[in-house]
Amino acid sequence: MDVPILLVIAVTLTCGMYMVLERTLLRVVIGLGLMSNGVNLMLLASGGLGAGTAPILHGQRDYGASPVDPLPQALILTAIVIGFGVTALLLTLAYRTYQSVGSDDLGELDGKLTDE
Amino acid sequence: MIARSVILTTCARIAYPVLLLFAVALYWRGHNAPGGGFIAGLLTAAAIALRFIAHGRRDRSGASAPFITAIGVGLAIALTTAFGSLAFGHAFFTHTFGHFHLPLIGDVELATAALFDLGVYIVVVGNVITVVSAMTDREPGED
């Protein structure tokens, strides 16, 4: 199912980037979330999207149906976890920034107020 | 802050041990089937969070302290597992595993990797609870 997944990747990354370019704190955070979803799919696709079985072996030596490439899956898991940690932090930070600046408009964060 | 309902409390009381058990199962089978420390940790954390919400603990500032310690403990377990191999003259992170026959349970495979996964589990629980309680820790009027 290459084409559908590639389509998903393209749309998710596009929408994610568009939202990162917005000027609302929350939208930027959501945009990053979308982007990381898209990239996780990319990693998955980089190992090939065969119609293989899950990379779980049954019995001692089971080379029956060839499993799909497990390495990208492991990488994605790591990336998901890291992404989760970063998202949690990003949210807290966005929330605190909002609280401290009193606005969720990134245009108000241009630093001119506190520069010089 | 949060309107507690009897139903929620009751559900939580029942769901809590079930979720915890399920989490333990997920952790245990992780090496051989879908599951593992991370997933189990998230599930446990969700269960604990649910309990928090059900009990509506107002003062959560004290609650996060043990979970920060849990982060430390989890990391320590994981790191110690990795260091363990040094004591046996192996490279950092060399795992070992073996089959043991335990009474009642039968043939059990024990791997040091599982110990490492336990560290992962504890860190995840500590992380989620710390973040959640930090996020919901708001002073009155600060909302």
Place this chain on the structure above:
Amino acid sequence: MSNLPVLPVALPMAAGIALIFLRNSPSLSRAVALVANLIVLVLAAQLVETVRIDGVQVLNFGEWPAPFGIVFAVDMLSALMVLVTMVVSSATLLFATVSLDDARERTFFYPLFQFLLVGVNGSFLTGDLFNLFVWFEVLLISSYGLLALGSERYQLQETFKYLVINALSSTLFLIGVALIYSLTGTLNMADIAVKFPQISDKGSAGAVAIVFMLVFGIKGALFPVYQWLPRAYFAPPAVISGLFGGLLTKVGVYALYRVTSLFFVGNVNFVLPVLSFIAGATMLFGVLGALSQFDMKRVLSYHIISQIGYMIMGLAIFTPLALAGGVFYIIHHILVKTALFLVAGAVEATRGTTHLKRLGGIVDTSPVLTGLFFVAGLALAGAPPLSGFVAKFMLMQGGLEQHFYIMVGASVVTGFLTLFSMMKIFRYAFWSPEQVPFSGRGGHATRLVSITILVGLGIVLGLGAGFAMPYATIAAEQLIDPSAYIAAVLGSQAR
């Protein structure tokens, strides 16, 4: 197989964990953090010597053979980077123990600091591309914590931008990993180096190069994607800026050195010319940014950018001489730039500001600090016989020999303007009459000690360049010819 290479990562991690438990006891935390740092410092020095004598050190984690498991592969560049990291972090830590407020100390400053070192050292040591991503994340997430620690408004808003930019670059990093894994089916950097030339499509190889140049360009603050840096580094207390200014961007530079020498040179023919353009532009834009500022910390932040141009210059010329100069420059810069930020920190601690127009008369109240700044500023500008001169000399000679006239010209202009802007700081902050009556106590002796260590090393590295040069030369040779690195990692399986 020696486990020495992992210790610069594992020990700070252990210390960081211990410091989580010790968070309520600042005095104990200081002691533990300092002792841990010093132990790792000694180990790092040993690592450098081991690499010098025995060549590239490889540690296969879990004893899994090379391209499959994760390896730490330590060549001279890695070892030197770890060593200098430990030196500046020890000095910074010493400075922090007497400069940070109690609240910051109790709110995980020390664990965050140690985990930052974990990430930095891990990035320097690893021989696996995805593992490099992981260590980058470790150092980044610690850096977010350190940047925002204190939650002043300016800190929060700049940390947010810093975080978003870095999250974006991490996303690009993963895209690069996905591309590389698609093309080569491997993550081990030595293995990639073997397989990269076999990629038949020049376009794909070039695309990988562009992605990684962009990723490490963002992390390393290269032209034209460095805008995140100046404000972010201005936000936190100077001691944290110092650590960041000295270390963090250099991880990006290091990674660029690593992937360029392993993957791209010889395979992607536009990388070096593009880098030479970037180097020149980075220098000039950085130094012009510095000239536009009137705050010590901001000026120093912009100078980080301009100095990174020199490091990339060494990489772009890619001859033994220039690479050795680049390596030398990185080490010099980490020491001296951290020292300068710490001076700013000492000024900030006693005067409450680093704005040039509100400072003055430091030469009379703290002559030692003045002297330290003067020497460090000259070293940064490349005045002889200090460390910066030797590095710039090598870069200039290397550049002229390879006919990079414009880039050498840019480097001379940048050096000149750097001198000017350092002396501008000197003129305003140190020489001019006191602007605001100053009532605080004088400089804390411990602060001066930590700055003195760094400045002293800058002098030693300059005058003793003859002794340091073999190390830089070895590093450069290993970069030029990575076959030793590849053979050490892949062993007999090298294909």
Place this chain on the structure above:
Amino acid sequence: MWGLVVASLLPFVGAALLPFLSKSRGDNCGWIASGFIVASFAAVAISTPAVLHQPGAIAFEWVPSLGLQFSIAADGLSLAFAFLITGVGSIVFTFAAAYLGPEENRRRFFCYLLIFAGAMLGVVFAANLISMFVFWELTSVSSFLLIGFWHERDASRGGALKALVITAGGGLAMLVGFILIGSIVGSYEIADIMAAREQIAAHRWATAAAMLIMLGAITKSAQFPFHSWLPSAMEAPTPVSAYLHAATMVKAGLYLVARMGPVLSLIPIWTPTLTVLGIVTMTWGSFLALRQTDLKALLAFSTISQLGLIMAMFAQNTASAATAGVFHMLNHGLFKGALFLMVGVIEHEAHTRDLTKLASLRSNMPRLFAVLVLASLSMAGIPPMGGFISKELFLEEVLQMPWPLTVIAVLGACLTVGYCLVLAIGLGLTHQDEAERKHAHDAPTALLWGPAVLVFGALLLGLVPTFLAGGLIESAAAAAIGGHVPHPHLTMFHLSPTLIVSVAAISAGAAVFRFGWMRRTPDAPKLVADRVYEAWLTGLEHNAQRLTASYMSGLLWRYVTIIVCVGIISMSALAVFVGFDASAPWGARPAQTFEYVVALIPIAAAIGAVVAPTRLAAILALGASGFSLALLFSLVGAPDLALTQIMVETVSVALFLSAFVHLPAYRKLKPRKFQPLYAAVSIAFGVGVTALLHHARGQRVGGTIADYFVENSVEKAGGHNIVNVILVDFRGLDTLGEISVLGIAALTCYALIKLRPERKRP
């Protein structure tokens, strides 16, 4: 040779020891420092015969692999300068010891001054270009500190910065020139470079190298158009002006020209350029000197003028011109040092150095006046002073030059006589302000004997030049041209065409003075060069600000746009200039309809997030994207991923909601108006990245390392779930890093919430 090493190290040792040797208030600093410099002088003097007889070299390795070493060698040229440095130095140091009051930070002053003296000796004894550069820059730096010694004055700070900017900037250019030459020859040793001079002159870098080195020389020696730093440097305490800006530092450029002359004069551009610059500097400087009312400024411009003269001589690279250059250099060091010191005395006693305010010195300070007149006569080139001889030698050279240069040079000589007369007669005979008489009294002997000794030296140079310095001058001139020089016959009495020109010049100069053709104005208009410097300064800062402000907007989306556009543009350039291999297999397998349907969910979710009108909707859309991802994962054989994704998404959505939904204001999330530019950028990004990936997937080189995991997971690692085995075993280190990230993230969240300015203690 070792005597010279000792001589050049002594000042540095002194500087290092001064803080320990001196008393707490620094009362005795001056005398200790003088002791060191006198000792240095003695060391030079003692070594001279041996060195002249048998030249040698000593090298201290610095960075052998780069050819950098501190090597010391000496010939007549070095020694002539060394005598000036240590000799005039001895006098200036002792003068300063008496001159500086107890309120000054004398310890710091003498420390800087000693470092400077050591650096100057380093320059003249260096036998390696790079070590010469090291000391060269050290003189710039120490002079910066000395000029700015009275740092509470704004003018001092500005003057110091200006001097540093110009001299150190020129030094950098010079360094590039040195590196060019070093690269041609393969060595930075001056001896090797002398041996390879034909090779250098023939190289295509020759002209560039010559120009760059010349830049170093003319900035240091304050030649037109870089002369403006010298008058500004007059903010320094007077002994500094006497030492640095008359006798030594400004001569470093001359030394460089003389030292490198044998090599660089083979390059066609060298001699003509330097000659013209020198002559122009000489005349322009003397013209400006005539217009000054500030005594120190007058001397500063006269120094510029005299330096131009000597520069023109050294540029010729002929025996007679080099002799003239060396001789006048010695002369100038003596009389100009004396003049500066005397200005210091005058200022000290009369509290002004304004020519128009100073009353008759002859009656007020007769002893000082006598010395002053002698020094001025020497500068004017009037017998019986040494200056006369050197001017004769100079005119002899000038008469052989092309006629425009001759005219300009003779004009310069007239003007020189004019301002010297201003000094000698104007100061002594005018009676303008009798009120000053009360303050003014004759200078104390402690201050006067230094200048007197210097002037006496200048007098001796006029009376017995050959006896005093003949051997030295001969040897120095020989070194400066890199060949043989006949033993000079310097004498006061001779008959030649130059004498006529000389007499004419003196008369014309007297006329200039007598009729006051050059009006002196109290506030002389700003130098053009000064204005250029200031315009450069403000323009640089202004433009840097404008440039930096143009891209440092502080707006996140602009930064991101730049990053993404850089990526897109470089990828497009790649596609155009390198091109992708279109023939590579485009291996997309067909998909079933239901898979397309499934794919619609994340697509709809992503688009939904973009257009969501409220916070809640946007967050839920992100959640939907995540959950549908889990669905996709489960379809392609990744159950672990699917499970994890579900759990993570659940917790994330909960976090999002708790962070944002409860915020009272801004509940509505109005999307920004549609931005075509950003949309285009985003589409290019998303589609481009996907296309790259797909293209890359078609060209895998060989297999993947994953096969190893499949094969060994059970036997060697004891696990059936390969993904989990990879996570905890094969790539366990990644997981260790990953949980570190989680842990730190939690700590940071906690710190962010608990530690805030409004409640400092957690």
